[in-house]
Amino acid sequence: MSKYNPCEYDPFTFYTAMKRPCTKIFLLFLLLLLLYCYSGFRMIGQENPYPETVEKVNIFILGGQSNMAGRGGVDDKEWDEYVPTECLRNRRILRLNENSELEEAEEPLHSGIDVNKTCGVGPGMAFANAILEKDPNFGVIVLVPCAIGGTSITAWSGSNSSLRSQMIKRTNEALKYGGKIRAILWYQGEKDTETESASYLFPGEYRMFLCRLYQELKNPQIPFVQ
Structure with a gap:
C-alpha cells in the first residue's frame, strides 16, 4: 500500500482537498498576493486623476x-x-x-x-x-x-x-x-x-x-x- 501524500490530487471531493495542508498554504499565499495587488492598485488610482481603465x-x-x-x-x-x-x-x-x-x-x-x-x-x-x-x-x-x-x-x-x-x-x-x-x-x-x-x-x-x-x-x- 502506497504512502499517503497530503498534496496528491483527489478528484472526488472538494472538502477533502480543502483539508490538505498544501492547499491551505496555497490559499493563504493567494490571499496575501491579492491583498498586495489591491493595495498597489489603490496607490496607483490615488495618483491617477483619470477614471480607471481609461486608455485615451x-x-x-x-x-x-x-x-x-x-x-x-x-x-x-x-x-x-x-x-x-x-x-x-x-x-x-x-x-x-x-x-x-x-x-x-x-x-x-x-x-x-x-x-x-x-x-x-x-x-x-x-x-x-x-x-x-x-x-x-x-x-x-x-x-x-x-x-x-x-x-x-x-x-x-x-x-x-x-x-x-x-x-x-x-x-x-x-x-x-x-x-x-x-x-x-x-x-x-x-x-x-x-x-x-x-x-x-x-x-x-x-x-x-x-x-x-x-x-x-x-x-x-x-x-x-x-
Whole structure:
C-alpha cells in the first residue's frame, strides 16, 4: 500500500482537498498576493486623476471671449444656476481649474478663469457630452478653459500677448497629466465689430494669432475650430 501524500490530487471531493495542508498554504499565499495587488492598485488610482481603465485622454483647449467663457443664464451679473441637460456633469469630462488641477468639469466651466465677469453656461460641456454620446469609447475628455470676456483679437495676437501666453501655459500644464491635444475650440470676434477699423484689421490679426499660437505650441497639426 502506497504512502499517503497530503498534496496528491483527489478528484472526488472538494472538502477533502480543502483539508490538505498544501492547499491551505496555497490559499493563504493567494490571499496575501491579492491583498498586495489591491493595495498597489489603490496607490496607483490615488495618483491617477483619470477614471480607471481609461486608455485615451483627449485634451481640448477653449479660447476666445465671452461666448466661449459662457454667459448663458447670466442676467444683471447674476447666474440663474440652470444647467441644460446637454451640459450636465459626466465623470469622463474633466477640466483644468484655475490652480492647474484636474477636477470633474461642471458649469460654469470658466469659473476662476474669466474672473472679471460673471460666468454661466458656455459651449464646452455641451461639446464634450455630444462627443461621448456619439462615441462612448472616446475616452476621457479634458477641457482647458482659457477664454476671457470682452477681449479683441489684438489682445491675443500680439507678440507679448499675456492671454496667449496663459493659454500656452495652461495647455502645457494639462499635458503634464498625460494625453493628447485633439483640438482648439475658438469663439471670438464680437469685440472687433465695434469699430470699422477693428473689423478691417481683424483678418490679418487673426492670421497672426494663429501663426504665433502654432509656433508656441510647436504642433501645427492641431485642428483649430472657429
